[in-house]
Amino acid sequence: MSNTDTTQPVLELRSVSKTYTVKQGMFGKPKPLKAINDVSISLKRGEVLGLVGESGCGKSTLAKILLGLEEPTKGEVRVDGEVIGATDRRTLARRIQPIFQDPYSSLNPRKSIEDIISLPLRVHSIGDSNTQDKAVREILDIVGLPQRVMRTYPSQMSGGQRQRVAIARALIMKPEIVICDEPTSALDVSVQSQILNLLNDLRAEFNLTYLFISHDLAVVEHLATRVAVMYLGRIVEESSVGGLFDTSGHPYTQALLKSVLTPEAGKGVPDTELGMEYPNPIAPPSGCHFHPRCPMAMTHCATVPPRPVPTPEGHVECHLFDTENGHDTGTPLMREGV
Amino acid sequence: MSDATTNMTSDPMLEAIVGPTPGQMLRKRIFGHQGLMIGVVVLGILVLVAIFAPLLAPHDPYAQSLMARMKPPVFLGGTWEHPLGTDHLGRDYLSRLIYGARVSLMIGVVAATISGVIGTAMGVAAGYFGGKVDAVVTYLINVRLAMPVVLVALAVVAILGGSLQVVIVVLGLLLWDRFAVVMRASTLQVRGREYVAAAKAVGCSTPRILMSEIMPNIANNLIVVMTLEMAHAILLEAALSFLGLGVQPPTPSWGLMVSEGKNMMLFEPWMVLIPGAVLFVLVLAINLMGDGLRDVTAPENRS
Ligand SMILES: Nc1ncnc2c1ncn2[C@@H]1O[C@H](COP(=O)(O)OP(=O)(O)OP(=O)(O)O)[C@@H](O)[C@H]1O
Numbered sequence: 001m002s003n004t005d006t007t008q009p010v011l012e013l014r015s016v017s018k019t020y021t022v023k024q025g026m027f028g029k030p031k032p033l034k035a036i037n038d039v040s041i042s043l044k045r046g047e048v049l050g051l052v053g054e055s056g057c058g059k060s061t062l063a064k065i066l067l068g069l070e071e072p073t074k075g076e077v078r079v080d081g082e083v084i085g086a087t088d089r090r091t092l093a094r095r096i097q098p099i100f101q102d103p104y105s106s107l108n109p110r111k112s113i114e115d116i117i118s119l120p121l122r123v124h125s126i127g128d129s130n131t132q133d134k135a136v137r138e139i140l141d142i143v144g145l146p147q148r149v150m151r152t153y154p155s156q157m158s159g160g161q162r163q164r165v166a167i168a169r170a171l172i173m174k175p176e177i178v179i180c181d182e183p184t185s186a187l188d189v190s191v192q193s194q195i196l197n198l199l200n201d202l203r204a205e206f207n208l209t210y211l212f213i214s215h216d217l218a219v220v221e222h223l224a225t226r227v228a229v230m231y232l233g234r235i236v237e238e239s240s241v242g243g244l245f246d247t248s249g250h251p252y253t254q255a256l257l258k259s260v261l262t263p264e265a266g267k268g269v270p271d272t273e274l275g276m277e278y279p280n281p282i283a284p285p286s287g288c289h290f291h292p293r294c295p296m297a298m299t300h301c302a303t304v305p306p307r308p309v310p311t312p313e314g315h316v317e318c319h320l321f322d323t324e325n326g327h328d329t330g331t332p333l334m335r336e337g338v
Numbered sequence: 339m340s341d342a343t344t345n346m347t348s349d350p351m352l353e354a355i356v357g358p359t360p361g362q363m364l365r366k367r368i369f370g371h372q373g374l375m376i377g378v379v380v381l382g383i384l385v386l387v388a389i390f391a392p393l394l395a396p397h398d399p400y401a402q403s404l405m406a407r408m409k410p411p412v413f414l415g416g417t418w419e420h421p422l423g424t425d426h427l428g429r430d431y432l433s434r435l436i437y438g439a440r441v442s443l444m445i446g447v448v449a450a451t452i453s454g455v456i457g458t459a460m461g462v463a464a465g466y467f468g469g470k471v472d473a474v475v476t477y478l479i480n481v482r483l484a485m486p487v488v489l490v491a492l493a494v495v496a497i498l499g500g501s502l503q504v505v506i507v508v509l510g511l512l513l514w515d516r517f518a519v520v521m522r523a524s525t526l527q528v529r530g531r532e533y534v535a536a537a538k539a540v541g542c543s544t545p546r547i548l549m550s551e552i553m554p555n556i557a558n559n560l561i562v563v564m565t566l567e568m569a570h571a572i573l574l575e576a577a578l579s580f581l582g583l584g585v586q587p588p589t590p591s592w593g594l595m596v597s598e599g600k601n602m603m604l605f606e607p608w609m610v611l612i613p614g615a616v617l618f619v620l621v622l623a624i625n626l627m628g629d630g631l632r633d634v635t636a637p638e639n640r641s
């Protein structure tokens with residue numbers, strides 16, 4: 001196993017599932033909720049994998065598993081080919097760091113900015129207080145904050161400044177992988193692009209690998225090299241960014257793409273024009289989970305769960321593309337409707 | 339602020355760092371809150387009185403003088419020799435009141451600290467770890483809530499005999515329920531915040547997360563409950579002493595003074611009213627402070 005091999009993924013999920021047990025009401029029976037259902041993804045060094053999907057599809061759960069904050073019910077997480085258990089989180093912490101969605105909740109309001117940014121160094125006993133102080137000043141420079149913020153508190157800063165602090169904290173230990181969980185969706189539109197550009201610049205400068213989570217395909221297009229589309233705990237399509245935006249893929253992806261073109265794109269959860277609401281994840285629809293909202297659903301979609309079909313760029317999980325199993329008969333007709 | 343005019347406010351380097359620090363804001367709110375200030379000043383005076391009791395008391399609170407029993411206070415025609423009169427054993431009432439402040443404050447502070455430590459540990463553990471720990475703690479809280487405090491305290495003190503130490507420990511072991519309930523709820527609220535997840539992702543140990551991420555953000559609630567329970571303990575001590583099962587004579591306790599004066603209540607009502615009034619003032623001051631602290635610290639996390 002050689003780490004210099006460029007095809008070797010730095011971060012890999014293999015058949016990972018995460019099932020929560022949720023209780024409905026005081027006397028309701030506990031029911032399983034499959035937040036992640038048999039997902040495999042891999043990130044190569046230096047690449048940006050975008051993860052898109054509606055609210056509640058399991059994006060944050062996936063991020064937490066990658067960060068070692070949640071243990072998968074099934075499957076394994078590998079970093080450089082080595083299986084990671086939740087126990088060695090300290091080692092994992094030096095290689096993978098998160099940037100969270102809400103900079104108003106991701107910074108401890110009782111701590112000064114200096115304390116917040118230097119926390120990773122202090123936890124891992126990296127350097128003495130002098131070198132730590134220097135490192136904080138350096139990273140502030142890198143994320144574009146003036147040094148005078150060191151003595152201030154989060155409540156004194158704007159959302160964009162806070163997100164820069166969160167980025168500084170994530171990068172101060174020089175991690176290889178950064179998990180960005182909707183890092184711009186809580187920010188003003190005018191600040192969003194600044195933060196995206198900063199993330200893009202930092203990636204190039206430090207050769208970082210990103211998992212970039214968003215519910216906004218436009219943002220992902222701006223930053224990512226590959227995209228995974230998530231629906232109800234499954235990756236229904238994976239492709240290169242170009243492939244996703246050029247060719248017609250999964251009907252769900254098509255709906256998401258349409259929503260990008262609406263004037264409100266980039267603000268809040270996309271209006272997918274799929275008519276009906278997002279299904280209850282406790283009782284997902286039978287067969288293909290997407291079939292009740294799918295404009296191109298065929299009869300067997302309601303009964304047979306689709307298999308992942310390999311494509312030149314990745315895979316897609318839809319009966320429209322599954323030429324085996326005798327399910328291809330209806331396909332040409334349906335595709336004319338695209 | 340001049341940055342705003344240069345139309346470059348979106349540059350984080352030039353953007354103003356808005357507003358005062360949280361500490362400055364808190365100080366401003368504290369000094370702007372009337373009830374809190376009154377409570378703090380009154381309580382401060384009582385604490386100073388308790389600390390400097392030997393310097394302030396005109397007489398020895400234990401010295402009996404059968405020649406000078408039940409002298410009335412000056413405002414009822416007494417002399418300045420005994421400004422608040424003397425009790426049925428001829429002890430100076432003012433001196434006993436002054437020393438009594440020590441007993442009340444000591445009971446309040448020590449009992450509330452003991453129960454605070456117990457209740458906070460249980461509540462934070464339940465809120466943070468959830469699951470089985472939470473189930474056990476919730477069960478213990480329910481058991482504790484099902485026990486009437488006064489009856490249990492009476493029974494224990496009756497068996498062990500009353501003394502200052504016994505009363506403090508018994509109250510300390512009984513009054514943790516509100517701490518546990520409030521700390522559990524606040525921990526539940528805070529543990530889901532993203533800065534806790536960030537600290538975990540950085541590799542912080544659980545004790546470190548509890549001490550430096552959770553505790554500072556729930557400390558305001560702890561202080562508020564602390565004041566409530568101090569007042570609670572002080573009142574319970576007075577009640578126990580009044581019933582003869584608390585602090586034992588000749589210790590100068592306000593509850594005991596009310597109890598000793600009750601036989602003469604119809605003839606010399608001041609013997610009950612004076613210790614009753616200072617007890618009232620002390621508890622009122624503590625409650626004003628607690629209420630004020632709650633008002634002042636509550637909006638801190640929203641901004
Ligand atoms: N601790 C938990 N216990 C029970 N259910 C959970 C828990 N965490 C998440 N879930 C459920 O798992 C599903 C996926 O949640 P997740 O937070 O990963 O969604 P998401 O894609 O990040 O959504 P958003 O875009 O709103 O952030 C949701 O249905 C959610 O209710």
Ligand SMILES: [Mg+2]
Binds near residue numbers: 061
């Ligand atoms: Mg999320």
